[in-house]
Structures are given as structure tokens and as C-alpha cells.
Amino acid sequence: MSRALDRRRFLTTTLAGAAIVAFDPLRGGWVTAAQAAESTPAGAVAVPDLDGELTTDPAALAEAGDDYGHIVRRTPLAVLRPGSVADVVALVRYAARHRIAVSVRGQGHSTFGQAQVGAGVVIDSRTLDRVHEIRSDRATVDAGVTWFELATATLARGLTPPVLTDYLDLSVGGTLNAGGIGGTTQTYGMQVDTVLELEVVTGTGELVRCSPTRHRALFESVLGSLGQLAVVVRATVALVPAPASARGYSLYYTDLDTYLGDQRRLLAGRRFDSLEGQAARTAADDGWEFFVDSAVYFTGDRPDDAAVTRGLRHDPARTVTTDYTYAEWIDRLRPTVEFLKSIGAWYLPHPWLDMFLPASRTAEVVRGTLDTLTLADTGQGPVLLYPFRPGRVRPRFVRLPEERVAFLFSLLRTTVPPTTVESQLAGNRDLYDRGVAVGGTRYPIGSVELTRRDWQRHYGRDYPAFAAAKATWDPRRILSPGQGIFGPPR
Ligand SMILES: Cc1cc2nc3c(=O)[nH]c(=O)nc-3n(C[C@H](O)[C@H](O)[C@H](O)COP(=O)(O)OP(=O)(O)OC[C@H]3O[C@@H](n4cnc5c(N)ncnc54)[C@H](O)[C@@H]3O)c2cc1C
Structure with missing residues (x-):
């Protein structure tokens, strides 16, 4: 149930002008700190405390409402720049409770609104940007790290991810939700095949570490799932020796x-x-x-x-x-x-x-x-x-x-x-x-208008399994509606 908004909390919180402090479910809109100082809408619910920033800054909204295709434009209600994984958990839980759609935007290089969400929040994963660990056979990185950043870090140790896309300024989280094909796919499969472990936040806001030996069903379902099942926050990917x-x-x-x-x-x-x-x-x-x-x-x-x-x-x-x-x-x-x-x-x-x-x-x-x-x-x-x-x-x-x-x-x-x-x-x-x-x-990174029926055909005999995975890990259907596979949040 909605937590009533504590007006004092608004007034004592020092946030930037466009920073958000509450959601107004009746209006389906946000309450900024500046608005809250004037009047508090009845029934508004405070947003969780965040390490990062939830913003309605017009430039942030405009960027998140566009992509490399420049064909589809859906302006979100707000953009989260997470300061931590805990922010993603808090936001997704909040969104699930209030049926607010959420989409992750990595580098926004899909071409048909895949990372966009109209009446919802875009999580800008660029602030999840740490390379945590590089070992001789693997690297652990935040989902917002680009393949260029990862390859630069690993090459300094004589190592490389086995599969790289032709263009490297794509986020790890973005291509692991698509597939990630390149010249070495002939040997190693796609980038999704080089993943050893994932940390994800499911559509219910649960933070889960999964791998072939741990929460295997989730691990195998999330890879290449077009953002439908969980937000990828961290990935451990294989490394191989780099040639000179x-x-x-x-x-x-x-x-x-x-x-x-x-x-x-x-x-x-x-x-x-x-x-x-x-x-x-x-x-x-x-x-x-x-x-x-x-x-x-x-x-x-x-x-x-x-x-x-x-x-x-x-x-x-x-x-x-x-x-x-x-x-x-x-x-x-x-x-x-x-x-x-x-x-x-x-x-x-x-x-x-x-x-x-x-x-x-x-x-x-x-x-x-x-x-x-x-x-x-x-x-x-x-x-x-x-x-x-x-x-x-x-x-x-x-x-x-x-x-x-x-x-x-x-x-x-x-x-x-x-x-x-x-x-x-x-x-x-x-x-x-x-x-x-x-x-x-x-390969669902491009620009074709697909109906739900087209999507069912796309998944073929695996469609019931995909729909079941959606019902299990994102039962409120809040994640990545921009792909158009399932209906709006419920
Ligand atoms: C110039 C160019 C070259 C390319 N070359 C290749 C190539 O060689 N091989 C190849 O396979 N692809 C290639 N692509 C396509 C690219 O892999 C996809 O468009 C990929 O999704 C882009 O990553 P992104 O970080 O921009 O993701 P975005 O476009 O930001 O997001 C794509 C989808 O993934 C979801 N998503 C993003 N991050 C996460 C996350 N952390 N957790 C959950 N869901 C997430 C989004 O919600 C959205 O649905 C290329 C694209 C461009 C523009």
C-alpha cells in the first residue's frame, strides 16, 4: 500500500530543482522537490532514498526518449541515474508496487525504441560503470560498462573478451540482453555464451546472483531476453589470452x-x-x-x-x-x-x-x-x-x-x-x-513494427516458456515494455 507522504521530509530534503521526491498515483506523475514545497498532493507516495538521482531534467528525459534509430520517441516520466545496485533494487520494487513501467538504457544503440518507456522510468545504466575485477580467465563488470572500456582494461593484462561486437561503444548489459554477434561467434557463440555469472534485479525487485550452477533457470532465461525478465546489474564474462x-x-x-x-x-x-x-x-x-x-x-x-x-x-x-x-x-x-x-x-x-x-x-x-x-x-x-x-x-x-x-x-x-x-x-x-x-x-535490435502475434511467432514453441518466465520474474510486466512483446504493466 502507498506510504503517505511525509511533507516535512520534502521540506527538509535539499535536492536539485528537478529531483523527484514522490509519485502521485492519481495523476500518474511525479512530485518534484520544488512542487512539494508549494503543496503536497493527497495520496502521493515518497520515492525511496537513493544513492543516485531520479530526475525529470528535460535534457535527461529527451535523451532517454530517443535512440540511435531516431524513429520512435517516447519521453519517460523520469530517469534514474543509479548510484548503486541498491538504487536499482529500490526503484524496481517501488515501480512494481505502483505499476510503473521501467526500462534500462545502456548506450541507447538499439534503433526502434527498445530501451524507451513512455509512462515510466528509464534506468540510465551509464552510472553503473565499474570494472570490479579482472582475473586470468574472467572479468566482473557493472552492466553499464562498455565493451570498449572492458577490452581496454583487459588488454592491459594481455587478455580479451572472446567475442566482441564490431562497434565497441555498446553496454555489456545491452548486448547481453540481445545476443552480441561478431567475427569470433563462429568459434565462441555470441557474447551471451561467454557469460559465467550475472547479478540481476528481477521485476519484483529481488537481487539474485545466478550462473549455470546457481539459480540456473533464471541465468539461462535472462541472457538474450531483451530486458523482459530482469535488470542486469553486473556480469562476469570469460576472458582469453589476447593476440598481439x-x-x-x-x-x-x-x-x-x-x-x-x-x-x-x-x-x-x-x-x-x-x-x-x-x-x-x-x-x-x-x-x-x-x-x-x-x-x-x-x-x-x-x-x-x-x-x-x-x-x-x-x-x-x-x-x-x-x-x-x-x-x-x-x-x-x-x-x-x-x-x-x-x-x-x-x-x-x-x-x-x-x-x-x-x-x-x-x-x-x-x-x-x-x-x-x-x-x-x-x-x-x-x-x-x-x-x-x-x-x-x-x-x-x-x-x-x-x-x-x-x-x-x-x-x-x-x-x-x-x-x-x-x-x-x-x-x-x-x-x-x-x-x-x-x-x-x-535479431531484435533493429526497426520493424511487430504485433504481439509476430512476437509469438518469433518465440515459436518457446513462447509459452518465455511467457511463463515473464510471469515468474516480472509478474507485473513492468520491465522493458518498449520491445512490445507483452502488454503494459498490470
Ligand atoms: C553502430 C552499431 C554497431 C553495432 N554492432 C553490433 C554488432 O556487431 N553485433 C551485435 O550483436 N550488435 C551490434 N549492434 C547492436 C547492439 O548490440 C544492440 O543495439 C544493443 O542492444 C545495444 O546496446 P546498448 O547498450 O546501446 O543497449 P540499449 O539500446 O540501451 O538497450 C537495448 C535493450 O536492452 C535492454 N537493456 C539494456 N541494458 C540492460 C540491462 N542492464 N539490463 C536489462 N536490460 C537491458 C534495454 O531495455 C533494451 O530493451 C550495433 C549497434 C550499433 C548502433
Whole structure:
């Protein structure tokens, strides 16, 4: 039941102007310290004492009501900048009691409002930013730490997380709720497969440490659960020895089938330590070509190029090799990102679509898509196309095609006028439908309007288990409504 507001507490608390001291359930709004000094709404309930800050500062609300997609905008009622894990516990308990929706925002790099919440509170995880411990085989970090920060800390000890995303300025909590795919997924699975332990706050506000041997069901359910079951506050992830260097190979193909065939051979043979690839418009903009984007890691002698590329059917005259330090390799997107920021393109809308396609049907879906896809449709954004083995990805709620090999097919679109977001979203829905029809699944970081029915289809025969997990760990449905999977808080 609501705790009546102690007016004296308001008057004696020295908080910043926009800081919140109570929630008014009748109005569905907050009471700031300044308002409370004037009058106290009857029935208002004091917010818990916090180490951090709960704010309605307009700049904080505007940031939390936007993301890298700049397509969906839902302004929250407040933003929590937690000063401790206890703050997350207190806020979630409070929200559950008063049926207030809560979402965590890591770096806000999903593209369709996934981390947003309209009538609720966004927990800005950036203040949970400590690297707690690095040992020879593992690191324990707060969920708001970015992979760049973690990798920087571990590389200083000659260690690295085994799987890194292409872009490193993503929060650990953010990618562990999605999956986290990269060039070494071929070997290690996704980032979710490298987690040894989690500390989470469930939707009822319970702080639980879970692992394969402790609260196993919760551990296995939370990884890749799109923020639906718990707030991840801390993670222990595996580390492996870091190589000194990486030799990058770009191998070009004009023919899709030849490219896909070689990619599958490369996946089977594990010739490269990092294996990715893309489709790209030809220089004459008269069609699509393909390139394997890969690297061999080494410490000491540089790999033998002839041995590395032997038997492949690429165009040898166009092969590009580049030497990097390992630190440069994992952060190789940074110069491009800086450039995109300098010309403003980084801040344009990004209606991305990311699909996982079963290998047996990849050629037909990719060909059917690229046949009509123009540079204007993608805004010159990259088109990722590379294989991995779904069987290496353990968490059941990361949905993948049911084949031994799948391809990531991502249209990383930017909206450059006169192309419109609407036309790109329509294209996304079209590709999504075609992908799903052949047994593909969506990597849920991008921009497609999904109905509840679509989500049920997404989880397929695991939907009842996912719904049951939601009912167990977030019975009031307060967590991450921005994904649109379940209904509003109840
Ligand atoms: C430039 C760029 C490159 C990318 N490259 C890759 C790539 O190579 N591989 C890949 O797999 N992905 C990639 N992504 C996608 C990225 O992994 C996801 O969008 C990821 O969710 C972003 O992390 P974030 O910290 O920004 O999360 P946010 O966008 O802030 O949050 C995403 C979702 O996770 C939830 N969430 C966030 N933190 C927590 C937490 N601590 N506890 C519970 N729920 C939480 C949010 O509520 C939301 O539902 C890329 C994105 C961008 C913009």
C-alpha cells in the first residue's frame, strides 16, 4: 500500500530543482522537490532514498526518449541515474508496487525504441560503470560498462573478451540482453555464451546472483531476453589470452553463390579467427558484389597469405590485406564512426533490419532483396552477410534458425532524404516477412513494427516458456515494455 507522504521530509530534503521526491498515483506523475514545497498532493507516495538521482531534467528525459534509430520517441516520466545496485533494487520494487513501467538504457544503440518507456522510468545504466575485477580467465563488470572500456582494461593484462561486437561503444548489459554477434561467434557463440555469472534485479525487485550452477533457470532465461525478465546489474564474462596482432583479409566475389559457398567452407575450416562479410554495390553502382571481411590473429610471425587463401574462389587481384595491432582490429570501426559523426550522418535515422537466415534459404532471400535494393534504400549503410553456427548459441530465448549454419543478413540503413523512414520501414517489413517465411528469425535490435502475434511467432514453441518466465520474474510486466512483446504493466 502507498506510504503517505511525509511533507516535512520534502521540506527538509535539499535536492536539485528537478529531483523527484514522490509519485502521485492519481495523476500518474511525479512530485518534484520544488512542487512539494508549494503543496503536497493527497495520496502521493515518497520515492525511496537513493544513492543516485531520479530526475525529470528535460535534457535527461529527451535523451532517454530517443535512440540511435531516431524513429520512435517516447519521453519517460523520469530517469534514474543509479548510484548503486541498491538504487536499482529500490526503484524496481517501488515501480512494481505502483505499476510503473521501467526500462534500462545502456548506450541507447538499439534503433526502434527498445530501451524507451513512455509512462515510466528509464534506468540510465551509464552510472553503473565499474570494472570490479579482472582475473586470468574472467572479468566482473557493472552492466553499464562498455565493451570498449572492458577490452581496454583487459588488454592491459594481455587478455580479451572472446567475442566482441564490431562497434565497441555498446553496454555489456545491452548486448547481453540481445545476443552480441561478431567475427569470433563462429568459434565462441555470441557474447551471451561467454557469460559465467550475472547479478540481476528481477521485476519484483529481488537481487539474485545466478550462473549455470546457481539459480540456473533464471541465468539461462535472462541472457538474450531483451530486458523482459530482469535488470542486469553486473556480469562476469570469460576472458582469453589476447593476440598481439591481426592480419585483415578482404576477399572479393562477384557471384553470390560462390561467395556463400566459400563463406561456408571458411566457417567449417576455421581458417580465420574472425569471420564476417558484406554485400556492397559495385563501384559503377550497377549491381552487388561481396567480400569476406576476416582476420587471422597472430603473435610473432605474420600468417602466410597464400596458405590462408588457398583454394578460395575470390578474385585474387582484388585481395586487400592490412596489418593491425589486435587493439586496432577490434576497434577498427572507430575512424568510420568519427567520420560519420563529422558529416552528421551518424545522427540521421537508422531503420536497421537484422535477420538470421537458414543457410539453405539464404541465397534466395538475399538475391530477392538485393535485386531491387539501391544505394538510396540503404543510405549507403553496410549490408552484412556472414555465417555462424546457431548450435553454438546456448540461451534458448535468443531465437535462431533451426539449421546447422545460418547467415546474419543486416541492412544497416541510414535515412538520407529524399528517401523516407516510412519507405525503409516498409522494406524492412517486407524482408522480415520473407525471412520468417523461410525459417529465418529477427535479431531484435533493429526497426520493424511487430504485433504481439509476430512476437509469438518469433518465440515459436518457446513462447509459452518465455511467457511463463515473464510471469515468474516480472509478474507485473513492468520491465522493458518498449520491445512490445507483452502488454503494459498490470
Ligand atoms: C553502430 C552499431 C554497431 C553495432 N554492432 C553490433 C554488432 O556487431 N553485433 C551485435 O550483436 N550488435 C551490434 N549492434 C547492436 C547492439 O548490440 C544492440 O543495439 C544493443 O542492444 C545495444 O546496446 P546498448 O547498450 O546501446 O543497449 P540499449 O539500446 O540501451 O538497450 C537495448 C535493450 O536492452 C535492454 N537493456 C539494456 N541494458 C540492460 C540491462 N542492464 N539490463 C536489462 N536490460 C537491458 C534495454 O531495455 C533494451 O530493451 C550495433 C549497434 C550499433 C548502433
